[in-house]
Amino acid sequence: xxxxLRSSRPVAIWLLVGVAMIIVQxxxxxxxxxTGSGLSITEWEVITGTLPPxxxxxxxxxxxxxxxxxxxxxxxxxxxxxxxxFIFFWEWFHRLWGRLIGIVFIIPFIIFFVQKRFxxxxxxxxxxxxxxxxxxxxxxWIMVAxxxxxxAIYVKPTRLALHFIFAMVLLMYTFWVAVKLLVHPAEITxxxxxxxxxxxxxxxxxxxxxxxxxxxxxxxxxxxxxWPDINGSFIPAAVFSRIEGWRSFIEDRIVIHFVHRMLxxxxxxxxxxxxxQSFNIKQRLFSTTRFLPLALVIIQVALGVFTVFxxxxxxxxxxxxxxxxxxxxxxxxxxxLLSITLAAFLVRNKSLQTSTTT
Numbered sequence: 001x002x003x004x005l006r007s008s009r010p011v012a013i014w015l016l017v018g019v020a021m022i023i024v025q026x027x028x029x030x031x032x033x034x035t036g037s038g039l040s041i042t043e044w045e046v047i048t049g050t051l052p053p054x055x056x057x058x059x060x061x062x063x064x065x066x067x068x069x070x071x072x073x074x075x076x077x078x079x080x081x082x083x084x085x086f087i088f089f090w091e092w093f094h095r096l097w098g099r100l101i102g103i104v105f106i107i108p109f110i111i112f113f114v115q116k117r118f119x120x121x122x123x124x125x126x127x128x129x130x131x132x133x134x135x136x137x138x139x140x141w142i143m144v145a146x147x148x149x150x151x152a153i154y155v156k157p158t159r160l161a162l163h164f165i166f167a168m169v170l171l172m173y174t175f176w177v178a179v180k181l182l183v184h185p186a187e188i189t190x191x192x193x194x195x196x197x198x199x200x201x202x203x204x205x206x207x208x209x210x211x212x213x214x215x216x217x218x219x220x221x222x223x224x225x226x227w228p229d230i231n232g233s234f235i236p237a238a239v240f241s242r243i244e245g246w247r248s249f250i251e252d253r254i255v256i257h258f259v260h261r262m263l264x265x266x267x268x269x270x271x272x273x274x275x276x277q278s279f280n281i282k283q284r285l286f287s288t289t290r291f292l293p294l295a296l297v298i299i300q301v302a303l304g305v306f307t308v309f310x311x312x313x314x315x316x317x318x319x320x321x322x323x324x325x326x327x328x329x330x331x332x333x334x335x336x337l338l339s340i341t342l343a344a345f346l347v348r349n350k351s352l353q354t355s356t357t358t
Contacts, residue, residue, distance in 0.1 A: 008181040011117055014108045015178035018129075021101050022171045023334055028094045029167070030330045033216055034323045037087035038155055039071045041095070042148055044141040050099060052092050062088065075153045098137060105133065125177045132170045139163050157217025158250055164213040168206065171334065172341050179345050187285045188348055194277060195349045201270055201293075202340055208263040209333065215260055220253035221311035221322070230257055264301050271297045278343075286346045292339040300336055303329040 053059040147155040224230045238254040248255045278290045307325040
């Protein structure tokens, strides 16, 4: 077993580099959204779009393409070429980083394949990772395309949420495969109750992430820049409105605000209970990391509150306190997801070889 772990360690490190790069990509996606840069590149050129415009004529051509979009015509009609270059950079860098992730996946994959480092059990997860990465690129373009026609000045919030959730799945799965190569089976504990509880938290966290993406897509933070109330009410009247029905949960900014906050409180309570229950597990690695979810969820809630408060300072084309808070809020959400993923890996419903039972 030791030899197998040693031979798979470079593969695990490669995957963890991928995890770090995915986190950077998600952060770049957040910057792209906050700066309104997502619609600055109007075409999806996988190869030829690698280089930015290299001379004045090429810049003017790209700017003319952007001028045909609803975002320019209805929102950024006063943009100059330097303004366009600013938003173009962030969308271009976001796409370039995605291409780099692909290169970092493919080249080491070929090298490790030639070196015969892959066991039969590794092949399927790596194929799944490749497919998830490719699908994420396609979903990203579908999202961008939703803001290039009609009267849309931003991408559709539901497609932004879909793009974000696919990124979360890719991040979680990459991390899971890497941890599987690094963690010895003896570090895995069997506790059906804790395993089930952990996965319930994962599911609720994913729902929370969806509503976080809807908050971002609908720019809902400034709709209720108060806390703990929502514009004077703990439960806003819009929650009980039946005019929109279920659509209010994906379109009404106040309803989404309410659900996002309630899920944050629920997750915090659940993770507090989970932390106390986790003291029954004595495995070293789990004991070392058991407090991570609790610490991160507390920080996350605090950042969420500060994000709401600072949303009154939003200024077009300016990076202020709100943007910093929003980015930190997103970043800690990624760390929280990874900490819960690690916990779900270390506590199982059934044994794996030399696992122990609590």
